[in-house]
Amino acid sequence: MSVVEFGGLCRALFRNDVGKPYHLDARKLAEMFSVFDKNEDGYLDREEFKMCWSKWIKTIVRPVSAFLIVDVQNDFINGSLAICNFQAQQKGEEVVPVINEALDTIKFDVVVYSMDWHPNDHLSFVTNVLKYPLHPTSPVKAEEAKTCDKVVYDGDPIKEQILWPPHCIQDSWGAELHPDLKIVDGALWIKKGHNPEIDSYSAFFDNAKISDTGLSRQLRQRGVTDVFVCGIATDVCVGATATHALDEGFRTILVDDACRGVCTDEIEKLKQNIMKANGVVINSTEVKSMVQGRDRRPELGYKLAMRLQETSQ
Ligand code: VGL
Ligand code: ZN
DSSP, X not given: OBHHHHHHHHHHHSBOTTSOXXXXXXXXXXXXXXXXXXXXXXXXXXXXXXHHIIIIIHHHHSOOEEEEEEOOBHHHHHSTTOGGGSTTOOOGGGXXXXXXXXXXXXXXXXXXXXXXXXXXXXXXXXXXXXXXXXXXXXXXXXXXXXXXXXXXXXXXXXXXEEOBOSOOBTTSGGGSBOTTSOOOTTOEEEEXXXXXXXXXXXXXXXXXXXXXXXXXXXXXXXXXXXXXXXXXXXXXXIHHHHHHHHHTTOEEEEEEEEEEOSOHHHHHHHHHHHHHTTOEEEOGGGHHHHHTTSSOOHHXXXXXXXXXXXXXX
């Protein structure tokens, strides 16, 4: 198969649910071709095409999907860290019907619920700032620190930390999932933020990327290729989870209308960063056809090709 034929294949592959081809960037096409053209002879021979088929085309047409529902917990909706009281003034409860509708109508291969799950003495709580030593570079001193301030805790490594009201305390009402959120059988559950001395926004790793929740391994064991992320808060835990999903090599999709966040500018930055890393930001109405492999995005094809490049070296 020549570069030109590969281009034709990509035009057939990357189409939306009504068969309309997506625009393909010529430079990215050439880059993807070179991932499969191992011997660089400008042609995909039998072996090279076999690998292109099994590692790339198959995933594009038959993705294995996980739906990650991040921290849809009472405290973030109408409890101590209710996001409606923060700058963006978004209503956390609005994610619930959108997520429930997706769970009711779309057959995800894997569903994951994550929960923020803190001990009483967690260092992210503004009430605990005097309990842990700050590093001299901390922009705010312990005595004057208030909610939403950023401090730097001492330690190895030193840790930047935004201070929050106490929230999602283990086994409290605030840590429970919203009572109307649909719970499906066979889901995976990730609790994070147990360690009092480090925060864990992401469902994959803590904020210093030292401890691993095992989510990546569990998704890989199930053959997951595509991760759809939603929940609360867009610019905090949802964003950190989506960012780590991309780092881990998953094709990553943010379901925008199934997320609510804290700060308008940060929400916008997060979406830009996801797109820069070859993730996509979509609406919940677009999820089903992507899960079914009828809407096939070039960004995700490119992301997978780049991942194959990294892992084959
Ligand atoms: C979160 C602030 C503090 C979140 C967790 O789930 O987005 N935000 N802890
Ligand atoms: Zn937290």
